[in-house]
Amino acid sequence: MDPTTLETVWFLLIAILWAGYFVLEGFDFGVGMLLRRLGRTTEERRNLLHTFGPVWDGNEVWLLVAGGATFAAFPEWYATLFSGFYLPLFLVLVALILRNVGVELWGKGDTDTWRTRWEWAIIVGSAIPALLWGVAWANIVRGVELDANAEYVGTFFDLLNPYALLGGVLTLVAFLAHGACFLKLRTHGVLLERATAIARPLTIAAAALMVAFVAATILRQADGGGVEVVSAVLLVLAGLAAVAGPVALRTRPALTFAASATSIVLVFSGLWAELFPNAMASLGPGPDLSLHAAASTNYTLGVMTVVAVLLVPVVLLYQGWTYWVFRHRVGGPDAVKGDTPLDALGAHTKA
């Protein structure tokens, strides 16, 4: 059965929450992974942490709300997905705990050993989710083995198929590139130089992987039930946006960041367009888990819609305001007012 309007709305809202999470936490993960590569001294690493310090905690809430919204709107989806992907999710949770505690406690100790250990916690804790979120979503859309009760009956290693691994490597590298592009807007001096130097190979690698993943996805669709037009268009646009990134890199750093964010949103939109109207695709023996079968009642969805309509604009407003408050570049002696990412949007970069 086709999903109802409210079910479609909630699928869209959950997709938006995930997209927001990937764009926002994407650069947190990217900066986290680059922490020791780009920051050579304690002060440089402190500055790198400060580029996302005021916002990462709020960024992570997008994931928590995506989880909560899935529980409320599509309980069967929440149940099947999280119990089915038990071990990968466990790894993600451990990684997020390490990353979170690392970011918070890094500066609260006195020794180099203390800081070095937490730096590795941040690097590993950023890399694991960056990799596994791609693996997870590629699997959800490609399909996994579900039985008639919509229980996952595959194994942990079934999730590590080549297509899903390509998706994982894509998100890993795309988030790295995204983080480097973010740093080009948020740093000064030597950090900006290093971010610029590493952004180039990273954005090129991300673009190449994006094109490969888009091609693999469209081929997979052609191989299965046929190419889905909306999905394919979104995916091709994702590839184009990713390729535009390195092209714009030298002159328009803000555009590169925008291209990176856009390609991340578009590639997932392409996947979700293919997934719709299902919540999870099945490779058998049971049928796909449709959104309609997974959904809560219209009453619950209606209540949650009212709550979302009232609160989401407020959340966007104050989160946006936070980004405005902390718009200034960090790490340079000339970190003065006016030198913000917004200025970079129009002007040629100084670096």
Place this chain on the structure above:
Amino acid sequence: MDVIDLARLQFGITTVYHFIFVPVSIGLAAWVAICQTAAYRTGKEQWDRAARFWGKLFLISFALGVATGIVQEFQFGMGWSDYSRFVGDVFGAPLAMEGLAAFFVESTFLGLWIFGRDRLSPKLHLFSIWMVAIGTMLSAYFILAANAWMQQPVGYELDEAAGRAEMTSILEVLTNTTALWAFPHTIFAAWATAAMVVVAVAAWHIRRGDHADIMRPALRIGLGVACAATILTATVGHFQAMHLVDVQPMKMAAAEALFETKEPAPFSLFATGDWTPNPERTNVDIQIPKLLSFLAQGDFTSEVKGINELNAEYRAKYGPGEYAPIVGLTYWTFRIMVGAGTVLILLTGFALWRLRRRGRLDPRLLGLLLPAALLPQIANATGWIFTEMGRQPWVVQGLLKTEDAVSPTLTTGEILTSLIGFTVLYGVLAVIGGALFARLAGRGPDPGGDDRGPGEPATAPTPEPTLVY
């Protein structure tokens, strides 16, 4: 142990551990906000240093609370998928609302507060910490409303065909009487918990004779809040227990080891029974006549139903089976909770009285106040274990049994991996977090004049940790 026992153990360990930090964060957020308000109003620099000092300790607790809280958002689906399928239509709503209404507020304004000292006006900066404090309390309400539904399902109907509960009234779910009692009980307990953290740190410094300008008011206010909040927690708890007799009579009967229905019912001071989940009778039971009738019903003559009669009633209603929780555990966790609270009231009351009479506390009493910070933690942990274990065999009272709630595909290997993984990780974090907390608490407030902003590099060779990273 089979999968379900391991899954329960994991949920218990991760949740009790998470709840070490929750009340400390709820209470300290409010305390930091109060210190900063005092600084803003009076302009006294000592309150500003106090806000930053307690703020540092608050941040350690908050960091660990958030990190371990992420697990909570996902582990219903991971370990308890059949539970999630059954309750999601009702239970998911308050959880999602918590995210939208509270999590975003807490974490966004916390970032603004940590890094915003130099970027925001003092007023907006103060506003930020109040938003964090309010956010933590909102969070508590939604979670308690969700939990209350497991104790007392309201505002739903059963869809037999779909095999799930479906929400019919969000208002009833959010104004569940169990939640209305649990919320003040939990918040007062959180204030007492955080106040005792403040008292312990202050007592340590006063005993060493340093930072008197900040620690003396902290000790006085902390003792006052801890004493008053614990009395309020107990008072609300009493009415909560009367409410329990109505909605979860089995839990209350087990809490009192009352096996046979009595009219009037005596209150048990000390009871033992055979070493089995439900011994069906006590071996030793020292009682105060009629007191339970009074506590449960408000007079000295009423009947209070016993475990054995309730068990028979439930068997007639729900079919054969054991409907009593582990009686000894329920009985003793309830008593440890009440006992820890009582000791806390007496100790803080005595310290307040001495402080008022002599103007200071002697070193021995100050030394005693340090380990006393564990009393609220003991009461919190046993209180939750009582609440959750006392509801067994149900996961949702009268609707869904715990044995039917676990993820059917969960393997022993998976649950063992995560159980060991989380336990080891949490253990390591407890050691590191505890040591860091003790070090920063022991170091005391900054000597003043430190206005280092987020972007500015430290000039001192060993930089004094500030709120920013």
